[in-house]
Amino acid sequence: MLAYLFRRLLYVIPIALAVSAVCFSLVYLGPVDPLMAVLPPDASLELIEQLKAAYGFDKPIPVQFAKWVARAAQGDLGTSIATGRPVNSELARAISNTFVLAFFACTFGFTLGLALGFVAGYFNGTWIDKLVTSFAVAGVSVPHYWLGMVLVIIFSVFLNWLPATGMGTGGSGDWAWDWEHIRFVILPAVTLSVIPTAIITRTVRALVADILSREFVSALVAKGLSEAGVFWHVVKNAAPTALAVMGIQLGYLLGGSILVETVFTWPGTGFLLSIAIFQRDLPLLQGTILFLALFFVFLNLLVDVVQTLLDPRIRRT
Amino acid sequence: MHTLKLLAAFAAAVLAAAPPQASAQSVLRIGMTAADIPATTSQPDSGFEGNRFTGVTMFDGLTQWDLSSADKPSVVIPALAESWAIDAKDKTKWIFKLRKGAKFHDGTEVNADAIVFNFEKVLKKDAPHYDAKLVAQTTPRMPTVSGARKIDDSTVEVQTSEPDSFVPINLTNLFIASPSAWAKTKSWTEFAKNPVGSGPWKFVRLVPRERLELEKFTGYWDAKRVPKTDRVVLIPMPDASTRVNALLSGQLDWIEAAPSDAVAQLRSRGMQITSNPYPHTWPWQLSFVAGHPTADLKVRQAINLAIDRDAIVKLLGGYAAPAKGAVPPGHPWWGNPKFDIKYDPNQAKKLLAEAGYGPGKPLKIKVQISQSGSGQMLPLPMNELMQQQLKQVGVEVEFDVMVWESLFNSWRVGAKDPKSNGAHAINVSFATQDPFFAFARFYDSRMVAPRSVNWGHIQTPEFDKLVAAARSSFDGKERDAALGRLHAHAVEQAAFLFVVHDTGPRALSPRVTGFVQSKNWFQDLSPIVMK
Numbered sequence: 128m129l130a131y132l133f134r135r136l137l138y139v140i141p142i143a144l145a146v147s148a149v150c151f152s153l154v155y156l157g158p159v160d161p162l163m164a165v166l167p168p169d170a171s172l173e174l175i176e177q178l179k180a181a182y183g184f185d186k187p188i189p190v191q192f193a194k195w196v197a198r199a200a201q202g203d204l205g206t207s208i209a210t211g212r213p214v215n216s217e218l219a220r221a222i223s224n225t226f227v228l229a230f231f232a233c234t235f236g237f238t239l240g241l242a243l244g245f246v247a248g249y250f251n252g253t254w255i256d257k258l259v260t261s262f263a264v265a266g267v268s269v270p271h272y273w274l275g276m277v278l279v280i281i282f283s284v285f286l287n288w289l290p291a292t293g294m295g296t297g298g299s300g301d302w303a304w305d306w307e308h309i310r311f312v313i314l315p316a317v318t319l320s321v322i323p324t325a326i327i328t329r330t331v332r333a334l335v336a337d338i339l340s341r342e343f344v345s346a347l348v349a350k351g352l353s354e355a356g357v358f359w360h361v362v363k364n365a366a367p368t369a370l371a372v373m374g375i376q377l378g379y380l381l382g383g384s385i386l387v388e389t390v391f392t393w394p395g396t397g398f399l400l401s402i403a404i405f406q407r408d409l410p411l412l413q414g415t416i417l418f419l420a421l422f423f424v425f426l427n428l429l430v431d432v433v434q435t436l437l438d439p440r441i442r443r444t
Numbered sequence: 445m446h447t448l449k450l451l452a453a454f455a456a457a458v459l460a461a462a463p464p465q466a467s468a469q470s471v472l473r474i475g476m477t478a479a480d481i482p483a484t485t486s487q488p489d490s491g492f493e494g495n496r497f498t499g500v501t502m503f504d505g506l507t508q509w510d511l512s513s514a515d516k517p518s519v520v521i522p523a524l525a526e527s528w529a530i531d532a533k534d535k536t537k538w539i540f541k542l543r544k545g546a547k548f549h550d551g552t553e554v555n556a557d558a559i560v561f562n563f564e565k566v567l568k569k570d571a572p573h574y575d576a577k578l579v580a581q582t583t584p585r586m587p588t589v590s591g592a593r594k595i596d597d598s599t600v601e602v603q604t605s606e607p608d609s610f611v612p613i614n615l616t617n618l619f620i621a622s623p624s625a626w627a628k629t630k631s632w633t634e635f636a637k638n639p640v641g642s643g644p645w646k647f648v649r650l651v652p653r654e655r656l657e658l659e660k661f662t663g664y665w666d667a668k669r670v671p672k673t674d675r676v677v678l679i680p681m682p683d684a685s686t687r688v689n690a691l692l693s694g695q696l697d698w699i700e701a702a703p704s705d706a707v708a709q710l711r712s713r714g715m716q717i718t719s720n721p722y723p724h725t726w727p728w729q730l731s732f733v734a735g736h737p738t739a740d741l742k743v744r745q746a747i748n749l750a751i752d753r754d755a756i757v758k759l760l761g762g763y764a765a766p767a768k769g770a771v772p773p774g775h776p777w778w779g780n781p782k783f784d785i786k787y788d789p790n791q792a793k794k795l796l797a798e799a800g801y802g803p804g805k806p807l808k809i810k811v812q813i814s815q816s817g818s819g820q821m822l823p824l825p826m827n828e829l830m831q832q833q834l835k836q837v838g839v840e841v842e843f844d845v846m847v848w849e850s851l852f853n854s855w856r857v858g859a860k861d862p863k864s865n866g867a868h869a870i871n872v873s874f875a876t877q878d879p880f881f882a883f884a885r886f887y888d889s890r891m892v893a894p895r896s897v898n899w900g901h902i903q904t905p906e907f908d909k910l911v912a913a914a915r916s917s918f919d920g921k922e923r924d925a926a927l928g929r930l931h932a933h934a935v936e937q938a939a940f941l942f943v944v945h946d947t948g949p950r951a952l953s954p955r956v957t958g959f960v961q962s963k964n965w966f967q968d969l970s971p972i973v974m975k
Binding site: 173212217 | 652
């Protein structure tokens with residue numbers, strides 16, 4: 128197991144390098160200058176050349192990349208070209224804001240997904256199963272952006288029950304875990320949770336239906352085990368796979384959603400990434416993408432380890 | 445029944461937790477189209493929206509735009525400089541007399557040292573406060589300004605590389621920051637976290653990428669422009685639908701660039717829609733390159749006459765004004781051109797026939813356009829409508845569509861460069877409130893790439909003579925008359941296919957009163973009173 132962990136940790140290095148190189152290349156392969164974040168439209172070619180020298184973009188691309196890698200290896204992701212602020216601090220703030228959103232989306236989505244999945248699996252083949260499945264299919268099919276807008280129109284514009292945008296009347300800096308602030312996260316969290324809820328519902332439904340059809344369950348029932356007892360065995364057997372799916376969905380939620388965060392102007396990693404893309408803010412783009420890539424790598428590793436702990440039959444070598 | 449009670453209780457809890465009525469402070473909350481707070485370094489980015497919200501609010505220049513009237517063209521008036529004059533013996537020197545008693549928000553005096561400091565931040569390469577990013581945002585807008593020096597505490601000499609009468613207008617773009625505030629950290633990045641200017645609004649708080657809060661500066665040097673609202677909150681909100689919903693739900697009081705398809709809904713909910721033509725024009729910039737069909741005057745005039753501008757205005761829900769030139773009739777720079785730009789397809793066909801085009805030999809032109817972009821309005825539907833209209837007179841238009849930022853790359857390199865893909869025209873909207881922006885950079889033969897954006901390679905002695913005459917007319921009225929002659933020549937030469945001017949629709953909550961939407965890219969928030 129230790130050897131497995133060590134090997135997986137070693138893989139992080141080439142993955143990080145590859146992701147960074149691809150991101151770096153895409154910005155330069157694109158048609159737009161990486162100085163776009165600071166260039167006004169009327170900047171002349173003369174001025175552009177001066178600025179390139181000032182920002183180090185006059186160096187060959189491999190040299191620029193190597194310098195960035197050397198700094199990133201020491202934890203310095205550079206400064207945003209657009210704002211001059213350190214990428215680390217921009218990212219830290221965005222991550223904490225996305226964490227808040229993901230926490231509520233997970234709480235709502237996972238709870239509902241698990242509950243619906245168990246119910247559908249338990250009553251599989253009945254109208255309850257069909258109803259839940261329809262809900263799940265709709266959940267993965269509905270576009271986030273559209274759903275978010277519809278929820279805002281209903282709950283903010285017409286009913287005026289919940290705010291339409293933002294992370295509080297004073298912004299994220301004033302965030303507190305009280306109703307005054309939590310009401311800002313309800314609509315984006317519900318919007319963001321729809322796809323994970325649907326995926327978890329379908330997965331758990333299939334798992335539960337499969338487990339309930341196995342012989343050992345019939346044996347447990349024949350031995351007189353209570354429904355609660357049988358339920359607990361079903362949970363234990365479904366847990367590893369369900370956990371893997373939930374882990375991936377958690378990663379998806381923590382990675383931020385560009386569309387949802389833009390619709391609700393939620394200042395998380397998705398919103399930050401969309402701004403970095405539009406501004407071609409290379410350090411910010413590199414730093415954010417590197418963080419998200421490494422996050423997914425470590426999350427997958429964590430899920431694998433926890434799966435092994437939960438189910439000793441899964442051996443990692 | 446139980447469920448209904450639960451729902452009612454939930455709704456009551458939600459409503460009870462709604463924010464209490466605003467305290468004694470009146471607050472104006474504005475949703476901007478920018479994706480981030482424009483730079484608060486004293487030289488804003490994000491184009492003129494940046495100047496509008498983090499420029500003229502917190503800072504003053506030596507000169508400023510008169511934003512007090514909705515009916516008259518906005519002109520340049522004194523700000524931190526009470527007066528200015530060209531040095532009669534050396535027309536590359538301007539003498540600016542500073543206003544006495546103006547103070548920065550930190551209480552320090554606005555004097556000649558402060559003014560010179562701010563020129564150096566963008567012009568003096570070895571100055572510790574020189575900054576490349578500030579240079580990028582500023583020097584393209586004051587291309588001939590080369591330096592400044594103190595004469596005495598209240599007098600500054602501004603130097604130019606060549607005689608240039610546009611300088612007082614150009615200097616509306618140079619905002620004056622407090623040197624003392626910069627000196628605390630010696631970093632513009634740190635200054636931006638707590639900016640200090642002398643404008644009617646002073647900085648309170650910045651939550652990066654989320655909000656900028658300003659409060660009124662009661663010590664402002666112009667007592668008439670001390671704001672009537674206590675606080676302004678600026679929130680970046682790039683998605684148009686999100687801005688509309690935020691206004692309708694009461695989270696905002698003012699949104700920029702209200703989409704025309706939302707206007708009816710906004711009005712039905714009691715919102716005010718304000719609009720006013722301002723110095724913006726949406727054209728095709730035409731190529732004068734030898735061998736291009738647009739190098740022929742008859743072709744250029746013909747395509748101007750082939751466009752039904754009223755139809756384009758209708759497409760935009762009425763939120764545009766038909767263009768007869770870069771500036772509208774009645775503008776001080778109008779000049780009374782003899783070529784009347786209007787919809788006359790018969791005359792267009794006649795001119796095309798005289799140029800050798802007709803059913804047997806249709807004119808084919810290629811135009812570079814963008815999918816979107818600041819000031820570009822609705823580029824795809826507008827261009828497609830023009831394509832159909834031009835087809836009616838026998839002109840076949842092919843589009844080379846690209847992202848907005850790529851269009852700038854083409855704009856900068858010019859029509860002759862391979863990056864322009866053989867285009868005969870390029871669709872880039874621009875501001876016309878500054879004569880360099882409106883005219884000189886397009887018509888001066890020296891302004892071809894790499895220096896500026898004379899994309900069409902207009903290099904004629906007549907245009908050069910007119911630009912030089914405008915630049916060297918230092919009396920305000922004479923300069924305006926010279927600019928009028930330049931503009932008239934440009935219209936007669938159909939240097940552009942002039943289409944429409946934007947009218948900048950904004951949506952305001954009924955609580956906003958006192959707002960005067962001037963004919964300018966910038967607006968004055970001082971007179972606003974929140975009911």
